[in-house]
Amino acid sequence: MKTIFVGITALTALFISQRYLAGETAFIGKIFSTVSFPVGASLPAPGWKEKVYNARNQWGVVEEGGSPVLHALSNGTASMLYTEVNFNAKEYPLLRWRWKVLCLPRKGKENDHAHDDYGARVYVFFPGWTFLTSYVMEYVWDNENPAGTILTSPSSSRCKLIVVNSGTGDMGKWITVERNLWQDYGKAFGWEPDRNVGAIGFMTDSDNTSSRAEAYYGAVVIGRE
Secondary structure (H helix, E strand, O other): OOOOOOOOOOOOOOOOOHHHHHHOOOOOOEEEEEEOOOOOOOOOOOOOEEEEEEEOOEEEEEEEOOEEEEEEEEEOOEEEEEEEEEEOOOOOOEEEEEEEEEEOOOOOOOOOHHHOOOOEEEEEEEOOOOHHHOEEEEEEEEOOOOOOOEEEOOOOOOEEEEEEEEOOOOOOOOEEEEEEHHHHHHHHHOOOOOOOEEEEEEEOOOOOOOOEEEEEEOOEEEEEO
16 A cells, blocks of 8 residues: 555644755745755654655665755665645645656556556645545656546545656656646545645655666745745
8 A cells, every 4th residue: 555644733843955945946936835855864854754565765865956855766665754744735835846766667557556656756645534534645757657647546546646757758857846736636636625734755666566766856845926
């Protein structure tokens, strides 16, 4: 299973990358917060949690382009790093991050448990009181499904995936992603969110396909126009 649901808790401390804020936020006029990564700390660092599905990924934080980025290496493994946040997606609907995939898991267009692996995933959790009342949005880098494809997770109908990037054409390049979370949620589920966002997570996985995947993630900026 590749979906977790987190309970509603207070806002935890986030790590702010001033260089990222200063140089890469033209899409966002007013910033609510930034989820970025602590250089030099072992992961999961304070303020972060790890959900291990079968075995831990290799995680690290490195400097690239003057900013800390998260490195994820999966060799037949699957684990997620996530941090708690608390914001209203209608008030702050815009998300911006960059990512770079170096290796995709071995799969095609399949959307089933046996092929539930992705080169990169950014999770946005809308928690309920239990996992049965929670919702999840995933932004993914897929192998073959075209950008814009909306999928339902094979693990839960309460989890929707939006393909942001696809294939090998842009592998090895930093790709900037800009999304309107409020609009994406409405398109994916057919209704507007009725609760705050409670966490943001990152995962690169290859356990179901017994293959390999590798990616880098930049900070996620949350804000509005």
